[in-house]
Amino acid sequence: MASIRQEKISGLIQQELSIIFQKEARNICLGAMVSVTIVRVAPDLSTAKVYLSIFGSKDKEAVLASIKDNKYKVKHALSQVIKMQLRKTPDLTFYIDDSLDYAMEIEALLKK
Secondary structure (H helix, E strand, O other), X not given: OOOHHHHHHHHHHHHHHHHHHHHOOOOOOOXXXXXXXXXXXXXXXXEEEEXXXXXXXXXXXXXXXXXXHOHHHHHXXXXXXXXXXXXXXXXXXXEEOOXXXXXXXXXXXXXO
């Protein structure tokens, strides 16, 4: 169960990361559209797991690898925006959110 503070920080990070990925889509995301679906922050606010949905790219793993390579650039841009709310920016770990693909697969199986 996440605390209210964790939920507020998660929402703030999710909102700001989506803006960063929108602005830097050409450089960091290889031209793909990246949507931040879920952010889970640890209770001590030191780490954050960021789940991403990637659209407009055949190779989602390449886009995720590019984002991971530019992790410190993304973290720096995030820290510049949220520096008044947080003393220390959490360490970001990126994952592909495949829940939409899973839902489509289940729906296809149910139609059979």
